Amino acid sequence: MEKCDKKETIIQAALELVAEQGFHGAPMAMIAEKAGVGAGTIYRYFDCKDTLIKEVYRIVEERFVAALMEGYPEKGSVRERFLHMGAVLVRHLIQAPLELRFIEQFHNSPYGVIHRREKLFGDKEKDIIRELFDEARQQQIFKDLDLSILFALSFGPLVDVSRDHILGFINLSDQLIEQTVGACWDAVRR
Amino acid sequence: MEKCDKKETIIQAALELVAEQGFHGAPMAMIAEKAGVGAGTIYRYFDCKDTLIKEVYRIVEERFVAALMEGYPEKGSVRERFLHMGAVLVRHLIQAPLELRFIEQFHNSPYGVIHRREKLFGDKEKDIIRELFDEARQQQIFKDLDLSILFALSFGPLVDVSRDHILGFINLSDQLIEQTVGACWDAVRR
DNA sequence: TATAAAAGAATGAACGTTCATTCTGTAGGG
DNA sequence: CCCTACAGAATGAACGTTCATTCTTTTATA
Known part of the structure; x- marks a missing residue:
């Protein structure tokens, strides 16, 4: 997967989880799982959850x-x-x-x-x-x-x-x- | 304070905190503090947070x-x-x-x-x-x-x-x- | 082989909830 | 009227869980 694709995938996963379940139902581990990446990997693209959410x-x-x-x-x-x-x-x-x-x-x-x-x-x-x-x-x-x-x-x-x-x-x-x-x-x- | 007053006080504290700060800004400890009671006391009136919130x-x-x-x-x-x-x-x-x-x-x-x-x-x-x-x-x-x-x-x-x-x-x-x-x-x- | 990327286990902070203890008010015996 | 015994209300430190974030190890790439 391309670097850019992976970032996109993470964003899409976060969008879907938050939209469907709210913030309570969208912990980082779950976003990672849905995006098919490790939890730590997200932090290679976003420096914290806030940044990710704001980007979405x-x-x-x-x-x-x-x-x-x-x-x-x-x-x-x-x-x-x-x-x-x-x-x-x-x-x-x-x-x-x-x-x-x-x-x-x-x-x-x-x-x-x-x-x-x-x-x-x-x-x-x-x-x-x-x-x-x-x-x-x-x-x-x-x-x-x-x-x-x-x-x-x-x-x-x-x-x-x-x-x-x-x-x-x-x-x-x-x-x-x-x-x-x-x-x-x-x-x-x- | 009357028993009923205390329950009312807790409900009012929860209402205000949730309204002003959202659920993130309304942990039980803070609700207790605002109501002027111990954290455990809330559980004498409500069996869990869900019950309290639904009552409010x-x-x-x-x-x-x-x-x-x-x-x-x-x-x-x-x-x-x-x-x-x-x-x-x-x-x-x-x-x-x-x-x-x-x-x-x-x-x-x-x-x-x-x-x-x-x-x-x-x-x-x-x-x-x-x-x-x-x-x-x-x-x-x-x-x-x-x-x-x-x-x-x-x-x-x-x-x-x-x-x-x-x-x-x-x-x-x-x-x-x-x-x-x-x-x-x-x-x-x- | 060296370097970067990815993974997921480890960490610590925050939370809801529990429970051993303290406080308060009441009843009873002297 | 005072003192003691007791009940139940109140407390807040402690516990287990969950989560964001970090760290260490593994994998891929050059």
């Missing part, structure tokens, strides 16, 4: 942003851009269920708290969204509410329905996704 | 349901009942911030997974809400979507904005709460 998060976030940006209609109307963003978000989440589960575990762990303190916004992705929302508010298309509230109205439900889909409570077809994103649009628009 | 959850949930039911306008229109439920939900969450944080920690922990498996619906509170939503859908007031999706559209954002308020990102006034619940109404209504 970084990669997941990266993929996430990339997915959201794909095919983004920069020149479209506010409504078009909003609907696109919402649908793409849900499709990405349900197509990569482990990533959503991992992010949720991460955010509700000591890592997440630290992460929140360190970052507090500033993503490329967030910037685009912020741009879209600011524009929509200025043009009086959206309700005159805090950005945080508009975010909550748009993405809160989308993440929730994605989780419900992943956990098998509902089955989201493309049509259902569009209807749900449409409902979010109704929530934010004037 | 039970109490928090109980208070939560009680808060939601208070002043519920059973005879009001669908819209009135919806708006009332939403506003009361948010007010309770931001007035008892530790309870929201505890519930979130609980759900994203091994306890939460087990809990989900064991219960899978069936609350008094959920029943009332389900009733309201079913009625609204039958009367064609709500969009024709799965109950889970309607839940996500209504309560997802409300929990999110409550969290944002607790964490200090926004400041929810009564007026803002009403506007936000109103926006959720827009999301679910036809």
